[in-house]
Amino acid sequence: xxxxxxxxxxxxxxxxxxxxxxxxxxxxxxxxxxxxxxxxxxxxxxxxxxxxxxxxxxxxxxxxxxxxxxxxxxxxxxxxxxxxxxxxxxxxxxxxxxxxxxxxxxxxxxxxxxxxxxxxxxxxxxxxxxxxxxxxxxxxxxxxxxxxxxxxxxxxxxxxxxxxxxxxxxxxxxxxxxxxxxxxxxxxxxxxxxxxxxxxxxxxxxxxxxxxxxxxxxxxxxxxxxxxxxxxxxxxxxxxxxxxxxxxxxxxxxxxxxxxxxxxxxxxxxxxxxxxxxxxxxxxxxxxxxxxxxxxxxxxxxxxxxxxxxxxxxxxxxxxxxxxxxxxxxxxxxxxxxxxxxxxxxxxxxxxxxxxxxxxxxxxxxxxxxxxxxxxxxxxxxxxxxxxxxxxxxxxxxxxxxxxxxxxxxxxxxxxxxxxxxxxxxxxxxxxxxxxxxxxxxxxxxxxxxxxxxxxxxxxxxxxxxxxxxxxxxxxxxxxxxxxxxxxxxxxxxxxxxxxxxxxxxxxxxxxxxxxxxxxxxxxxxxxxxxxxxxxxxxxxxxxxxxxxxxxxxxxxxxxxxxxxxxxxxxxxxxxxxxxxxxxxxxxxxxxxxxxxxxxxxxxxxxxxxxxxxx
Numbered sequence: 001x002x003x004x005x006x007x008x009x010x011x012x013x014x015x016x017x018x019x020x021x022x023x024x025x026x027x028x029x030x031x032x033x034x035x036x037x038x039x040x041x042x043x044x045x046x047x048x049x050x051x052x053x054x055x056x057x058x059x060x061x062x063x064x065x066x067x068x069x070x071x072x073x074x075x076x077x078x079x080x081x082x083x084x085x086x087x088x089x090x091x092x093x094x095x096x097x098x099x100x101x102x103x104x105x106x107x108x109x110x111x112x113x114x115x116x117x118x119x120x121x122x123x124x125x126x127x128x129x130x131x132x133x134x135x136x137x138x139x140x141x142x143x144x145x146x147x148x149x150x151x152x153x154x155x156x157x158x159x160x161x162x163x164x165x166x167x168x169x170x171x172x173x174x175x176x177x178x179x180x181x182x183x184x185x186x187x188x189x190x191x192x193x194x195x196x197x198x199x200x201x202x203x204x205x206x207x208x209x210x211x212x213x214x215x216x217x218x219x220x221x222x223x224x225x226x227x228x229x230x231x232x233x234x235x236x237x238x239x240x241x242x243x244x245x246x247x248x249x250x251x252x253x254x255x256x257x258x259x260x261x262x263x264x265x266x267x268x269x270x271x272x273x274x275x276x277x278x279x280x281x282x283x284x285x286x287x288x289x290x291x292x293x294x295x296x297x298x299x300x301x302x303x304x305x306x307x308x309x310x311x312x313x314x315x316x317x318x319x320x321x322x323x324x325x326x327x328x329x330x331x332x333x334x335x336x337x338x339x340x341x342x343x344x345x346x347x348x349x350x351x352x353x354x355x356x357x358x359x360x361x362x363x364x365x366x367x368x369x370x371x372x373x374x375x376x377x378x379x380x381x382x383x384x385x386x387x388x389x390x391x392x393x394x395x396x397x398x399x400x401x402x403x404x405x406x407x408x409x410x411x412x413x414x415x416x417x418x419x420x421x422x423x424x425x426x427x428x429x430x431x432x433x434x435x436x437x438x439x440x441x442x443x444x445x446x447x448x449x450x451x452x453x454x455x456x457x458x459x460x461x462x463x464x465x466x467x468x469x470x471x472x473x474x475x476x477x478x479x480x481x482x483x484x485x486x487x488x489x490x491x492x493x494x495x496x497x498x499x500x501x502x503x504x505x506x507x508x509x510x511x512x513x514x515x516x517x518x519x520x521x522x523x524x525x526x527x528x529x530x531x532x533x534x535x536x537x538x539x540x541x542x543x544x545x546x547x548x549x550x551x552x553x554x555x556x557x558x559x560x561x562x563x564x565x566x567x568x569x570x571x572x573x574x575x576x577x578x579x580x581x582x583x584x585x586x587x588x589x590x591x592x593x594x595x596x597x598x599x600x601x602x603x604x605x606x607x608x609x610x611x612x613x614x615x
Contacts, residue, residue: 520566589609
């Protein structure tokens, strides 16, 4: 940046979002002067100008399909005689737009959004922003997503309310204002009018007339969460507030890691700071600017697995990342737990008890004769390893491991045959524990117990449940199967492959069921630098809505497409979307419709759906 591009307050050059915000604080909040007219000493931030915005924007909201700038023009300019406060009010709104544009890491030319506001007033439209230091091409600190953009009026209203609170408050601590009970990250605009094109289907001769209706639809007038609240916390105090805009992300991070680290802090932001400190002590570092979005860390909280239950079924539409997110979450947790193991097995129609628990299997040929032996199944072997670890950890708790068993496509197998006695042992209160040298939990015999050798046994215990040493137990009456408390069982399934009804009640009640739907945030993250992202997300949502609503395929939400289908384009061009449609989307939609419609109806539905999958 050239030397003459200094902050208006002549404190330091604007080189990044932090220095830009520091200059903004001094120039606008402290001095209350314009950040667009750096050579002016006019006071802009005044109580009367803020009241103008509160009265005619925040408390005078417009619904309808007119554009944002068309609504603002009518709200603040055309509906009122020219007033002294009008000019300052427009400039304050433009300042709010500039501030709203600071956080996005992928923000394009910030001056465009500001200029369209300034042009609303004749005395401001000639302001030159080209050499203004506040429009240096600095990078923001967060991926904002579509919610941030579609929520623009509410976000700006929140900023205006913050300005109002600031200039009318004796409180010098700006964080205290943001954290106060009456300023808790939510905002609403009071709708007074509907401002729409083609109201009631009627057009004037030009076809573009905008009509004002003084009886708007107001059922949506409720407080909505705003992301700028979290952005301001970080901007005012980056040491104690992470660069996280999404309240949902903050909530997931806090809840997930508080359980892992046994943190009891109620304040969500303070809990996140404590979590970060503990992660850093585990030598989990990242050179990325967003600590909690480093893949290993993000995979822990973003997967939605809280591990409150040791038995979970993750079900939902195809392509929603059930297996992928589960495996990535567990891999990431290994960094923290530092002592865990997992097995991933895909169930299928031929998968049986012999593969899962135990069975007699061929072990080779001897003089032309096939030899057979009793072999542990993969889950039973994990139980043996896990219980041996429980014994080992009695003298040293740091040796305790967590074992994860992932059954992919669990509903493809005949589950009552695969599980066998496992149903009796799987529940949390039936799990094997060692307390004061005794084995607590459900211990059972299996059909092949008479054939067991030592290596086939999970737990050795006498008739008084006293734990016995493996080498000293020779009485098979003391040999049992059970599921140790340090084993997690996670099944994944697509609802449409086989109905959830394939689970009988005995199976169903032993699991916590978690439903997965399309995660558009993941799609946003992949294409966050693409200018067509917002339009593409809308396209994906409309296609899924068409699949599930009665005017489209009229299928339930188990048939919607998961995010993996929408992440197949190499870039967001119509040519790529057409390729993905032919190779991936049309085939699965055709299968969806095969049982419901004849061939002609299927092709008609597909053609309508294809028209929606266009940028």
